[in-house]
Amino acid sequence: MTTIRDVAKKAGVSVATVSRFLNGNGYVSQEAAIAVKAAVEELNYELNTVARSLSTKKSNLIGLILPDITNPFFPELARAVEDVALTYGYTVVLCNSDEDPKKEKNYIETLKKKYIAGFIVTSNQLDAPHYANLKLPVVALDRVINEQIPTVVSNNRQGGFMGAQALVDRGSKNLLFLRGPEDFGSANDRYIGFKDAMERNSVAYETVFCPFHFAESESIVEKILQDNKDIDGIFASSDVQAAGALKAAHNLGLAVPKDLQIIGFDGISMGEMMTPALTTIAQDIYKMGAIAARVLIKQIEGQPIDNFMNEIPVSLVVRGTTKGAVT
Amino acid sequence: MTTIRDVAKKAGVSVATVSRFLNGNGYVSQEAAIAVKAAVEELNYELNTVARSLSTKKSNLIGLILPDITNPFFPELARAVEDVALTYGYTVVLCNSDEDPKKEKNYIETLKKKYIAGFIVTSNQLDAPHYANLKLPVVALDRVINEQIPTVVSNNRQGGFMGAQALVDRGSKNLLFLRGPEDFGSANDRYIGFKDAMERNSVAYETVFCPFHFAESESIVEKILQDNKDIDGIFASSDVQAAGALKAAHNLGLAVPKDLQIIGFDGISMGEMMTPALTTIAQDIYKMGAIAARVLIKQIEGQPIDNFMNEIPVSLVVRGTTKGAVT
DNA sequence: CTGAAAGCGCTTACAG
DNA sequence: CTGAAAGCGCTTACAG
Numbered sequence: 001m002t003t004i005r006d007v008a009k010k011a012g013v014s015v016a017t018v019s020r021f022l023n024g025n026g027y028v029s030q031e032a033a034i035a036v037k038a039a040v041e042e043l044n045y046e047l048n049t050v051a052r053s054l055s056t057k058k059s060n061l062i063g064l065i066l067p068d069i070t071n072p073f074f075p076e077l078a079r080a081v082e083d084v085a086l087t088y089g090y091t092v093v094l095c096n097s098d099e100d101p102k103k104e105k106n107y108i109e110t111l112k113k114k115y116i117a118g119f120i121v122t123s124n125q126l127d128a129p130h131y132a133n134l135k136l137p138v139v140a141l142d143r144v145i146n147e148q149i150p151t152v153v154s155n156n157r158q159g160g161f162m163g164a165q166a167l168v169d170r171g172s173k174n175l176l177f178l179r180g181p182e183d184f185g186s187a188n189d190r191y192i193g194f195k196d197a198m199e200r201n202s203v204a205y206e207t208v209f210c211p212f213h214f215a216e217s218e219s220i221v222e223k224i225l226q227d228n229k230d231i232d233g234i235f236a237s238s239d240v241q242a243a244g245a246l247k248a249a250h251n252l253g254l255a256v257p258k259d260l261q262i263i264g265f266d267g268i269s270m271g272e273m274m275t276p277a278l279t280t281i282a283q284d285i286y287k288m289g290a291i292a293a294r295v296l297i298k299q300i301e302g303q304p305i306d307n308f309m310n311e312i313p314v315s316l317v318v319r320g321t322t323k324g325a326v327t
Numbered sequence: 328m329t330t331i332r333d334v335a336k337k338a339g340v341s342v343a344t345v346s347r348f349l350n351g352n353g354y355v356s357q358e359a360a361i362a363v364k365a366a367v368e369e370l371n372y373e374l375n376t377v378a379r380s381l382s383t384k385k386s387n388l389i390g391l392i393l394p395d396i397t398n399p400f401f402p403e404l405a406r407a408v409e410d411v412a413l414t415y416g417y418t419v420v421l422c423n424s425d426e427d428p429k430k431e432k433n434y435i436e437t438l439k440k441k442y443i444a445g446f447i448v449t450s451n452q453l454d455a456p457h458y459a460n461l462k463l464p465v466v467a468l469d470r471v472i473n474e475q476i477p478t479v480v481s482n483n484r485q486g487g488f489m490g491a492q493a494l495v496d497r498g499s500k501n502l503l504f505l506r507g508p509e510d511f512g513s514a515n516d517r518y519i520g521f522k523d524a525m526e527r528n529s530v531a532y533e534t535v536f537c538p539f540h541f542a543e544s545e546s547i548v549e550k551i552l553q554d555n556k557d558i559d560g561i562f563a564s565s566d567v568q569a570a571g572a573l574k575a576a577h578n579l580g581l582a583v584p585k586d587l588q589i590i591g592f593d594g595i596s597m598g599e600m601m602t603p604a605l606t607t608i609a610q611d612i613y614k615m616g617a618i619a620a621r622v623l624i625k626q627i628e629g630q631p632i633d634n635f636m637n638e639i640p641v642s643l644v645v646r647g648t649t650k651g652a653v654t
Numbered sequence: 655c656t657g658a659a660a661g662c663g664c665t666t667a668c669a670g
Numbered sequence: 671c672t673g674a675a676a677g678c679g680c681t682t683a684c685a686g
Binding site for chain 3: 001003004005015016019020022023025026047048049050051052053054055056
């Protein structure tokens with residue numbers, strides 16, 4: 001392994017000068033710069049980041065804490081984070097928290113020992129002490145926490161409104177809203193948006209809490225559909241819920257979208273694979289991850305952050321589980 | 328931050344002794360051990376892994392190189408790797424290669440600079456020079472490479488056989504086999520298994536190359552199904568292909584499984600969400616990832632590796648796209 | 655069994 | 671503009 005010392009010797013300068021050149025700070029004369037540059041190239045020198053980290057107490061590692069990469073919403077997010085991190089020379093460590101504060105804390109502790117540069121966090125625990133005392137750049141992704149910390153979320157409220165309205169526009173008169181977990185802010189925003197829409201339309205509706213879980217959604221919806229034959233439109237807070245609803249409809253022999261229209265939320269690629277393909281309020285998942293990464297890196301590099309709240313627009317993607325608009 | 332020096336002072340010994348105690352190598356007297364232990368606890372000391380890495384030229388970082396975390400097969404694999412890595416005190420870095428040798432090489436280079444402890448790699452490029460000269464523990468996951476490097480794969484050949492046989496047992500007489508990419512060893516093994524089964528049964532069949540991509544599978548299968556109305560059973564080399572085939576069947580108004588049976592391969596959770604739910608040859612994906620991680624860590628820690636070839640059994644999961652066995 | 659010391663490969667005041 | 675030197679927090683021969 002060739003070290004900075006080798007470069008210095010070859011260039012006929014001190015290691016300090018090489019270091020300054022490499023980091024672009026401090027003054028380096030033209031002459032010295034040229035000599036160093038040549039030596040670096042000739043020796044094929046690459047800076048040892050571990051040594052640098054020890055010295056600066058910083059690294060180019062980014063921690064990505066998310067509930068579970070196995071949940072189909074997260075891989076695309078992770079992909080985006082990883083892509084832009086790579087672009088800027090950062091490396092991402094994947095942390096599955098299972099929404100467990102202890103696991104999160106554990107990750108934070110072990111990564112701090114590695115002088116981790118910052119965290120992108122998808123968690124409801126962001127007000128927990130291990131975040132409060134973090135003293136490290138953090139950005140909240142997919143979940144709003146507080147105004148102190150930069151956040152990237154979809155415009156969930158608008159999405160909630162749009163989904164409900166789309167159902168009404170297409171003739172549904174009796175809606176069922178599958179509400180996500182109560183302690184999950186983004187899900188609540190979707191609910192609020194849904195309610196907004198209900199206030200402007202005179203249609204019947206009911207809501208039910210429903211986990212973001214396929215089989216549970218299926219059985220919850222199946223039960224409700226049996227009790228209430230009037231329901232002709234379901235708006236789910238997630239695509240996985242919507243998939244469960246679709247399955248329930250199939251189980252009961254309901255024709256989708258004729259008897260029952262369904263709209264999901266998320267826009268994960270699985271939605272296209274269903275039959276009929278799922279109409280959904282699509283989040284720009286990749287964009288969310290990409291922006292989160294950029295905002296984090298800005299923080300890490302001490303650049304000013306203009307927007308603490310980055311709300312990403314959502315869009316209605318009409319596929320097969322809804323009819324053409326009635327308008 | 329409290330350092331080893333603080334601990335040494337408090338315990339009344341040298342830093343060398345503390346280090347020996349911490350690492351469990353070299354001799355440490357009972358007395359000294361007790362004092363150090365007390366000091367560590369009192370000071371809440373935690374070893375700085377960056378400093379250790381610089382000194383030992385080793386880290387507890389593991390690189391997980393996979394094509395694309397966005398492909399639904401990989402998240403579960405990644406999850407398993409991450410889970411067992413955590414157990415053993417390792418941290419995993421996620422690397423999406425897009426099957427691009429340049430990207431792989433790039434990751435390997437940047438991680439080597441971090442004294443990465445080893446790699447788990449899902450790649451077809453393992454014979455490329457950047458792996459050959461690696462001099463680092465590696466395990467091949469999901470793809471066989473050569474006998475030098477420990478490998479974890481499903482018993483793909485057996486799976487190919489089982490899927491074909493399951494179709495025949497359930498009355499299909501005209502099979503279509505969706506063959507995966509040619510340069511992908513595991514896909515070839517599935518094909519070989521399929522052929523094995525065909526030799527023992529007198530049914531008609533045809534095969535077609537098909538990428539592991541939903542929309543392309545859909546259109547390829549739709550075309551074939553139109554040309555050949557006799558096909559009554561499709562065996563796909565992946566669940567995503569099978570989802571495309573199912574969609575194609577729906578498009579053509581074919582009843583599944585009555586007119587056409589479909590079996591996939593992988594066992595990803597998406598399969599359950601389809602209608603009908605997908606019958607599939609399920610890989611034990613989590614187990615594959617977990618074993619890969621354990622084998623890698625064994626290597627890293629210099630333990631003997633008993634099996635260079637870990638072939639994980641697959642199983643037939645019967646759901647809705649096949650009929651009850653005819654037998 | 656233990657400690658002093660050198661070394662891992664950088665960065666960064668500081669003096670010049 | 672530049673270099674000598676100390677320091678980041680560990681590990682590890684080596685001498686005792």
